[in-house]
Amino acid sequence: MRIAIIGLGLIGGSWALALKEWAKSEERRPSGIEVVGFDAKGTQRAEANKRKIVDHIYATPMEAVKGAQVVIVATPVMAVRETFEDIAAHLEKGAIVTDVCSTKRQVMRWAKELLPDNVSFVGGHPMAGKTAGLEEAEAKLFQDCTYCLIPAPNARQEAIESVVRLVEIAGAKAHFIDADEHDSYVAAISHLPYLTATSLVNLSFESDGWKEISRVAGTGFQDTTRLADGSVQMWLDICRTNNDALISWIDRYQQMLSRVRHMLELAGLQDERGRSRPAEETEPEPLRAFLENAREGRTQLFQNKRKFQLESNFVDSSMPDSKEMKANIGRMFVGGMLKKPKKDEDSKS
Amino acid sequence: MRIAIIGLGLIGGSWALALKEWAKSEERRPSGIEVVGFDAKGTQRAEANKRKIVDHIYATPMEAVKGAQVVIVATPVMAVRETFEDIAAHLEKGAIVTDVCSTKRQVMRWAKELLPDNVSFVGGHPMAGKTAGLEEAEAKLFQDCTYCLIPAPNARQEAIESVVRLVEIAGAKAHFIDADEHDSYVAAISHLPYLTATSLVNLSFESDGWKEISRVAGTGFQDTTRLADGSVQMWLDICRTNNDALISWIDRYQQMLSRVRHMLELAGLQDERGRSRPAEETEPEPLRAFLENAREGRTQLFQNKRKFQLESNFVDSSMPDSKEMKANIGRMFVGGMLKKPKKDEDSKS
The missing domain is CATH 3.40.50.720 (NAD(P)-binding Rossmann-like Domain)
Incomplete structure (x- = not known):
């Protein structure tokens, strides 16, 4: 054969x-x-x-x-x-x-x-x-x-x-x-993470502090932006053939970032002018819940994956x-x- | 001692x-x-x-x-x-x-x-x-x-x-x-990546397709969201004591995502209703340049870091x-x- x-x-x-x-x-x-x-x-x-x-x-x-x-x-x-x-x-x-x-x-x-x-x-x-x-x-x-x-x-x-x-x-x-579902799900779990990684790099790369910023980069940044190192041709093609699903997830992602921004305002020890304010006047719980939710989600995600891998191919519903x-x-x-x-x-x- | x-x-x-x-x-x-x-x-x-x-x-x-x-x-x-x-x-x-x-x-x-x-x-x-x-x-x-x-x-x-x-x-x-510079730079290179990671997880975790999405998660998602697995108490404290620098970077990040969104519209093979449109009518070059810039930035970043590490402590200007x-x-x-x-x-x- x-x-x-x-x-x-x-x-x-x-x-x-x-x-x-x-x-x-x-x-x-x-x-x-x-x-x-x-x-x-x-x-x-x-x-x-x-x-x-x-x-x-x-x-x-x-x-x-x-x-x-x-x-x-x-x-x-x-x-x-x-x-x-x-x-x-x-x-x-x-x-x-x-x-x-x-x-x-x-x-x-x-x-x-x-x-x-x-x-x-x-x-x-x-x-x-x-x-x-x-x-x-x-x-x-x-x-x-x-x-x-x-x-x-x-x-x-x-x-x-x-x-x-x-x-x-x-x-x-x-x-x-289904092809529609596939393209939407991988947009959320793979293609959007690629665009957030490239955006994170460009945000620092285009800023005035670039040289100084690169001195303090640690392993966290390295991992978070690993995808940005991939083949531009491959990813460009992916973005072009999945643009509509990606745009829909970017819109939801932007809304989530606005929520995070608001939670930071509530929880932060600095007011909008950078002056200290007492911890008693802040409200950290919404942000804490958000961060805990992400940790739980990530744990569940990998549990789901393992569970799925253990199922036999031929009982896959x-x-x-x-x-x-x-x-x-x-x-x-x-x-x-x-x-x-x-x-x-x-x-x- | x-x-x-x-x-x-x-x-x-x-x-x-x-x-x-x-x-x-x-x-x-x-x-x-x-x-x-x-x-x-x-x-x-x-x-x-x-x-x-x-x-x-x-x-x-x-x-x-x-x-x-x-x-x-x-x-x-x-x-x-x-x-x-x-x-x-x-x-x-x-x-x-x-x-x-x-x-x-x-x-x-x-x-x-x-x-x-x-x-x-x-x-x-x-x-x-x-x-x-x-x-x-x-x-x-x-x-x-x-x-x-x-x-x-x-x-x-x-x-x-x-x-x-x-x-x-x-x-x-x-x-x-300087303390101000430090807090701004690490916000860009470490704290914002943590918030983008937690947001990426919560975006899928809160969506209807969660169970299906977790089946198609690969190593890219795992790396991009690794930071979301960190100690919530530690990160909450970081966010609370660096809220103003973080908000300023989130605003710039949101602007960058809006740019990406626009570039996707120009480059994509699907129109806003998900219908195919001919490749000749699309404009992929701005998106390509953005992705190439990120790849170059990431390469430079790690080159800068290595160069810095090779300098002696006592000639650090x-x-x-x-x-x-x-x-x-x-x-x-x-x-x-x-x-x-x-x-x-x-x-x-």
């Missing part, structure tokens, strides 16, 4: 490594899994070759997808449209196409508009990442992460099952979600037709190569 | 461990350095005892400071006032008092108001920290961090020099700064009377215990 990866950055490279490691550890037939790839940048292709990220690198996306049963598009969001246009006529009939982009509405629209009806598109988004490129790609990148999946309306059931199986192979946890899929779990997937190995079967083959 | 530490949390505990390690490694005279302590919480005192954080723990701050040449106040900011009131009558004549609080204007006011004239107060603030308490205290916590110092107008020159020496002993880099201090570097500090060891001298003693 051939799997083609278009775009060999952190995510594409990690997909390739995860698949190759799985193929090795599961003692597949020698002729089994072949992972091929393409990247628009020559330097990236050279690095992928050097590190043997894929079995073969092609000079065009058209050649890479030829004969591939599965195609993983791992480019920045705005490059997906052109990639779909390029590969559409070269995809195998019945091929499975998926992507890894951080926003899903535009990608689903482009898939509907540009890909042939005889391929199954299943949008994907791994909630994993680092502020790095191919150099930090690793087979374990997706281990235990939530992997959002949005099947196109015309995607075949076996194709969806195959993508779930691939996600399991990568060590991640499939999570079916969000999965479409989960009963049918549960029954199908032992069935042959694409080319028979992705099925879960059974020991006695393996010894016979 | 006796050093008393009032408040045995992460910072107080780390000071104690750093001093004890130094005393050991420098092969001080057996009777040399004695580190004693106090904490208002019985559980904290018990833990400090168990881990041998200090040589002796007292049940009151008054007993702890008795006979101490150096007193380090490491309580939350709002407890400093009461601590000063408690210890004022029990301090040795000529003692050096310093603190570790994250805001400095109120502390300097309280020191002036409450401490006797015959002690030297040197306000301090290490730009180091973790989201943890005494359990993570370590001798190396201050290694390479910027350590802000604000001497009171009546602090003696030798007292200031002794505090600089202590900061060096802890592995940190002394940085003299911000130090008061730096020429005089440079000449005095070899002089005897408090009790002769803090001077830099010279090998041939040591072998004679």
Whole structure:
């Protein structure tokens, strides 16, 4: 079976490594899994070759997808449209196409508009990442992460099952979600934090005290603004394809900051002119409750995540037709190569 | 020499461990350095005892400071006032008092108001920290961090020099700064990031999609909101004693978010009703420049910090009377215990 990866950055490279490691550890037939790839940048292709990220690198996306049963598009969001246009006529009939982009509405629209009806598109988004490129790609990148999946309306059931199986192979946890909900939720939990991080940096960077301020920066600032160090091209594409959801969250965030501002006025020991006022005249409780709420929220968030990770993929209530899929779990997937190995079967083959 | 530490949390505990390690490694005279302590919480005192954080723990701050040449106040900011009131009558004549609080204007006011004239107060603030308490205290916590110092107008020159020496002993880099500037700069680089982190958490926590949102949270959110996990009491005190500087930065931050919002409108592929619009009609360049600026700012910030760390303490142009201090570097500090060891001298003693 051939799997083609278009775009060999952190995510594409990690997909390739995860698949190759799985193929090795599961003692597949020698002729089994072949992972091929393409990247628009020559330097990236050279690095992928050097590190043997894929079995073969092609000079065009058209050649890479030829004969591939599965195609993983791992480019920045705005490059997906052109990639779909390029590969559409070269995809195998019945091929499975998926992507890894951080926003899903535009990608689903482009898939509907540009890909042939005889391929199954299943949008994907791994909630994993680092502020790095191919150099930090690793087979374990997706281990235990939530992997959002949005099947196109015309995607075949076996194709969806195959993508779930691939996600399991990568060590991640499939999570079916609607494209609108996905884009809104990741705006709150990922894209807005990126914009608050870049804004925090620019606020100090543009201020008169910049040089002095940078002397007193500690690890807190480093962590809070880590996202600002990410690929500008990738994040710009995310912002452009999720602008409306982001604007809606920015409006709510601004309202919350105004609440915080008011609570600071109530709680503070300095009046508006910077003069001391007695602690007895201040009202710290609303601010205390707000800060305690955030601490509690963060604790719950990571508890929820862990709980979710412990659930089995196939009891996930969000999965479409989960009963049918549960029954199908032992069935042959694409080319028979992705099925879960059974020991006695393996010894016979 | 006796050093008393009032408040045995992460910072107080780390000071104690750093001093004890130094005393050991420098092969001080057996009777040399004695580190004693106090904490208002019985559980904290018990833990400090168990881990041998200090040589002796007292049940009151008054007993702890008795006979101490150096007193380090490491309580939350709002407890400093009461601590000063408690210890004022029990301090040795000529003692050096310093603190570790994250805001400095109120502390300097309280020191002036409450401490006797015959002690030297040197306000301090290490730009180091973790989201943890005494359990993570370590001798190396201050290694390479910027350590802000604000001497009171009546602090003696030798007292200031002794505090600089202590900061060096802890592995940190002394940085003299004005209290107003300090409070404004740390508001931008530390306290505002804390409030943006708590606001980001509460924004999702208070939203209807909370449960779904927590499923898609990744490492980016975890890092961006790490500060929200800190001690609410500590941060509330910081907010209350730095409310005016914080409000001024929040106002500027809100203006910046409004700029970001406008740039999203220009760059986005969705119009205000969520309908697709052609890429050719969008204007992504202002947003790209903003994001690139943040990336550049963050790079420069850490370059500036490293450059600053490489400078010698005693050529720091911000130090008061730096020429005089440079000449005095070899002089005897408090009790002769803090001077830099010279090998041939040591072998004679």
